[in-house]
Amino acid sequence: MNKILVTGGAGYIGSHTVVELQQNGFEVIIVDNLSNSLIEVLDNIHSITGIKPHFEQFDLADPRLTADFFTRHTDLSGIIHFAAYKAVGESMEKPLGYYRNNLMSLINLLEGMKLHGINNIVFSSSCTVYGQPDELPVTENAPFKPAFSAYGNTKQMCEDILKFTVNAHPVKAIALRYFNPIGAHPSALIGELPLGIPNNLVPYITQTGIGKREYLRVFGNDYPTPDGTAIRDYIHVVDLAQAHVVALRRLIEGRSKTNPEVFNLGTGNGFSVMQIIEAFERVSGLKLNYRIVDRRAGDIEQVWADTGYANNELGWKAERTLDEMMASAWRWEMALEGR
Ligand code: UDP
Numbered sequence: 001m002n003k004i005l006v007t008g009g010a011g012y013i014g015s016h017t018v019v020e021l022q023q024n025g026f027e028v029i030i031v032d033n034l035s036n037s038l039i040e041v042l043d044n045i046h047s048i049t050g051i052k053p054h055f056e057q058f059d060l061a062d063p064r065l066t067a068d069f070f071t072r073h074t075d076l077s078g079i080i081h082f083a084a085y086k087a088v089g090e091s092m093e094k095p096l097g098y099y100r101n102n103l104m105s106l107i108n109l110l111e112g113m114k115l116h117g118i119n120n121i122v123f124s125s126s127c128t129v130y131g132q133p134d135e136l137p138v139t140e141n142a143p144f145k146p147a148f149s150a151y152g153n154t155k156q157m158c159e160d161i162l163k164f165t166v167n168a169h170p171v172k173a174i175a176l177r178y179f180n181p182i183g184a185h186p187s188a189l190i191g192e193l194p195l196g197i198p199n200n201l202v203p204y205i206t207q208t209g210i211g212k213r214e215y216l217r218v219f220g221n222d223y224p225t226p227d228g229t230a231i232r233d234y235i236h237v238v239d240l241a242q243a244h245v246v247a248l249r250r251l252i253e254g255r256s257k258t259n260p261e262v263f264n265l266g267t268g269n270g271f272s273v274m275q276i277i278e279a280f281e282r283v284s285g286l287k288l289n290y291r292i293v294d295r296r297a298g299d300i301e302q303v304w305a306d307t308g309y310a311n312n313e314l315g316w317k318a319e320r321t322l323d324e325m326m327a328s329a330w331r332w333e334m335a336l337e338g339r
Helices: 012-023 040-049 063-072 088-093 095-116 150-168 201-210 237-252 273-284 308-314 322-336
Strands: 003-007 027-031 054-056 078-081 120-126 172-178 180-182 216-219 234-236 261-265 290-293
Touching (some): 003 012, 012 027, 012 040, 012 078, 012 237, 063 095, 095 120, 095 150, 120 150, 120 237, 150 172, 172 237, 180 201, 180 237, 180 322, 201 216, 201 273, 201 322, 234 237, 234 322, 237 308, 261 308
Parallel strands (some): 003 027, 003 078, 027 054, 078 120, 120 172, 180 234, 216 290
């Protein structure tokens, strides 16, 4: 059985990917420092799959701890690296913390791979590397634009680290550029767990719907889009998780066309903030309380993916609809509140 290290496996996308990996016969080892996740997630993964993943709690930015991990796990077939800080606003207040954590953890992993002959890594990247692209839909060949945030810059820098490392060492990498992952597992046992006030649109909407927040602030309705609100490519987290299994198999079976290889993970459809609100109202039967406020600093106006390369080459396609995404997010919110 292929043994896979999933860093950040207790987190939002990580936990959904662990479930898909286990259901596809992979043995999973999770490393997570639980800085933005809860230990209970492991039990919930167990409830879904019947398998409790092996778990180690430590910080991958620590070179000694990471080196020690690799001396104890020399038989890994690959790594999926999710563990990273991800809050755009926070990254502007604590840029050094973001660079230290996001860059050092990748470097420490690559050192371990080099030393122990572990060849395959799937890296969590983001469409934020494109900034506001000149052409839509955006393809993988679009250039990196100057980053809007330290967070976005760490994703660009990590992709660069991979690019040069795979030239010098026998490492094969796939970078997956996520668009906007939303929704939750159909079991409602795992989902997004924002600590404190959510930054992202959908958790904010569901928390407003359930009464934890008074109203949603819609950041700007004067964008050059049909309804004036900003447009993103929202993708169901389960579709996204499944793409990781496909990418990992591609690496293990040596089918990559380039190294590193890069794929956009989106649906190819753009939806505005207002359309997301409408979808929420449709699936929940509620009226959402919201107010239009100023644009949020650093937001781009619109982005959606060209999914051609992922669909044709990876042989993967996002299948779940916007209403399925919003319904699963709402079920998850209700489950969190015990309803
Ligand atoms: N957004 C909003 N109100 C919120 C949170 C987000 O209007 O409370 C908008 C945001 O301006 C963007 C979209 O929703 O246009 C998605 O934002 P999110 O933070 O979820 O993801 P991002 O695309 O910024 O990574």
